[in-house]
Amino acid sequence: MKRALISVSDKTGVVEFAKGLIANDFEIISTGGTYKKLQEAGVKVTEIDEVTKFPEILDGRVKTLHPVVHAGLLAKRDNPEHMKTLEKLNINTIDLVCVNLYPFKETISKADVTPAQAIEQIDIGGPSMIRSASKNFKSVYVVIDNKDYETVLESIKSDEDDTVLRRRLAAKAFRHTAQYDSIIAHYLTDLNGDEFPDVEVLGYDYHQELRYGENSHQKAAFYQSAMPSEYSIASAKQLHGKELSFNNIKDADAALRIVADFDQPCVAALKHMNPCGVGVDDESIYKAWRKAYTADTMSIFGGIVAVNREVTKEIAEEMHKIFLEIVIAPSFTPEALEILEAKKNIRLLTLDFSKAKSADKYDYVSVMGGLLVQERDSTVDKLDEFKVVTKKAPTDEEMKALLFGQQIVKHVKSNAIVISTTDKTLGIGAGQMNRIGSVKIAIEQEEQADTHTPLVMASDAFFPMDDCVQYAAEHNITAIVQPGGSIKDQDSIDMANEHGIAMVFTGRRHFKH
Structure with missing residues (x-):
């Protein structure tokens, strides 16, 4: 009988996955809260200390960091010496690891979290098991995402060569632990106040596939920072229109940077990463719009408009008369939304403009073979x-x-x-x-x-x-x-x-x- 070790923080779908593994002749081993949830659901499960013959210690900091676990994961099944060693030491193989990690990112995202609380959410045993299983992917499934549960069960049922799937899961697992470590590294680096560390590690999550890049012959995708900025095009909510293009995203980002510098009502219109019209007014967002529009009524055609106040019916009626790619604002009145949604292709996005002052501190620019990092030019001259x-x-x-x-x-x-x-x-x-x-x-x-x-x-x-x-x-x-x-x-x-x-x-x- 094969064995699966399951220990997850996000328990979505884990009961069904465990039952599916048992139906395919797997024995289930588990730890802590996962063990309790599976047991309560009627799943036949063995607690980890029954396997290791060693209790969880140090408030759970040490439970899977044990030779019985890692030898069971790392042993090469086609190496007779490895298998003899396992037999001699009475260690069984582990053929599947299902692990996701302590919620470190979620913890440090809370406004009042302390460094001590954050450090307690640094997972050690989880990444260790993931890495051991991933290294031995030829013999071990490593599952870190509940979206893969069904695919893995189908592969197990088929009993066909699944080396490509296992390798894909291993690559995904290493990306997962690398990003996890990058978030921890950035958190501790920021606590130390180190601006430019000796090694820069960045973590990004896949956000969406783009139709193409700057030009139609270039492939492209959009990734969002692992620690998302609340004031960014990646955090904006799209209400209407076609999906954003590569150039739309760059232009919208440039527009957001301009209006971030103004507290009073401001409208910025952009084309090709440059403003073509910017208007401000001490009281009226409509007047700010008129100033931005009349600054260059020709170049705004096909442009991107950022508005740092709610878009009103009065503004929407004028916007409707021209071709705009994107309008991004904190909100739209129902009447404004109805008017603008009459245009099929215009993209309408909302974003919390009150977070403008907390935008990313650094800019990252890729060059061939390297990366430039600098402070964002957020300085407003006086x-x-x-x-x-x-x-x-x-x-x-x-x-x-x-x-x-x-x-x-x-x-x-x-x-x-x-x-x-x-x-x-x-x-x-x-x-x-x-x-x-x-x-x-x-x-x-x-x-x-x-x-x-x-x-x-x-x-x-x-x-x-x-x-x-x-x-x-x-x-x-x-x-x-x-x-x-x-x-x-x-x-x-x-x-x-x-x-x-x-x-x-x-x-x-x-x-x-």
């Missing part, structure tokens, strides 16, 4: 950090406009230029190989807009030449904000003074590649 470097100082209204432009420019692909008022973008120049190119694009776009005053310009990095300031002066820019730091800073300052433009330095660059 007026008291601005240093006036020209003879003319900005007015209070210009200062407010400069601050708004500075908040947006860091979300634009470098080289980045933003022309704005106090509450609305008017021109955005992105991703050019030289800065004057971005200036010209931004100003050309602004000149097609419904211009207000004051009209200010923000730059994500310093001006290498004075040509950007000269061009701005020739096109009605009244004030400029930039980090400074060029060896030719004085040339730009002199040019600003010559044209009566106010300029401030922030001392902080905001590249986005």
